[in-house]
Amino acid sequence: MPRDTALAEMDALSDDALLLLYGRGDAEAARLLTARHLGRVYGFAARLLGDRAEAEDVAQEAMLRLWRAAGVWRAGEAQLSSWLYRVTVNLCTDRQRSRARRRAEALDDVAEPADDRADTEAALLSRERADALQSALATLPDRQRQAVVLRHIEGLSNPEIAAILEVGVEAVESLTARGKRALTAALAGRKAALGL
Amino acid sequence: MTDDDLDGLFAAARAEAPRPSAALSARVISDAEAALQAAPAARRAPERPGLLASLAAIFGGGGALAGMVTATLAGFWIGFAQPVELGVMSAVLNTDTAEIDMMPGIDALLDEAP
Structure with a gap:
């Protein structure tokens, strides 16, 4: 099967199916999941934190937790996007608590x-x-x-x-x-x- | 500032959504690949167990399965060997040269073989 066709077929799969494929060793599934969700996770973190660099760190950490959860992910139990939002909220909350002061000067950058x-x-x-x-x-x-x-x-x-x-x-x-x-x-x- | 005004600002925020850089995407994918490498055993698809392994699992392990095979062969042997009357055994044992035919019916079966 040509690579483009295979990718197109994979792209039609649900998040759960892609995560299952990734859990079985398919790195291509991780690329598709990244394309689907990283923008949302990053944008959300940037809105909450008001800082691009911190938002990048949070987004990377949230996605890393997704990769680590792939082996124990239960299809249908939680919507992947909601799960990522929840992880992102918690990571942002941790960062906000650890801040000595709000970095308002970074907001314009966001x-x-x-x-x-x-x-x-x-x-x-x-x-x-x-x-x-x-x-x-x-x-x-x-x-x-x-x-x-x-x-x-x-x-x-x-x-x-x-x-x-x-x-x-x-x-x-x-x-x-x-x-x-x-x-x-x-x-x-x-x-x-x-x-x- | 009305609710409609605020909705206009929300719409602008959606249009100006911060987008991840290519470098961040690359780092995230690199993490995914590293996570696969870090846990190869957990990531592998579970192998389909063979027939013997499945049977062994059902009966409680390889040792139990070996015992069952032995018992089955013994049962087959006992069932196949025709019983010999005690009287015949006694007569045989009372002679000086003992010849015990453990499978009295086997000759007939062998004769019929091509």
Whole structure:
């Protein structure tokens, strides 16, 4: 079977199936899982930590834990993406607890676009808005920030977030509501500057 | 700042999502390969056990299986050898030269062989 065809067939497999293949020694399965999940894990960690270098460390560690869990992974028991979110939340929480102080100066770095598209007016405005939101997110308590990012940026449902944060659905609703109120207050003075 | 305004900011954040560098992807894949190398025994697909190994497992190990094979052969031998009357044995034992035919019916079987 041609390599491209084989890869295309592998890419159609579920996360569980790919992890099973990896557990049996197929490194190609790890490449596909990395392509599927690393961006999400890294982006999420960057939102929570506000620091690219730390987010890279967390993302690498989260994926390493996935590789190590492959041998004991039980298909169907947990959704792989949710499992990775939970591991990432815990790793970020550990880092935030160990910080002597919040490194606010790194926040601007996080929101820099990774691509080299032309700085059109719309692109600049989009980046300014993303920067402003990231700065406001950094002022939230950790749990509120985690819930808001999972709900409104990652697009997860409240029950999914509840499972990841290991709290009840009502607690998630409360965290996101309080988080949004705090963001609104933090950004109130910038409405006009952000073209809203 | 309304909820709609905030939604606009969330949309911008999604559009400006930080993306992992190629170097990070390479490190993650390298970790995956190293993890495979580190635990080759655990990573190997479990081999399908052979018939003998399966039987041995069912009956409690290789020793038990060997005992069962011995018992089966002994049973086959006992069943195959026709019983000899005690009277015949006594007559044989009372003679000076003892000739014991342990398999009285074997000659007939051998004669029929091509």
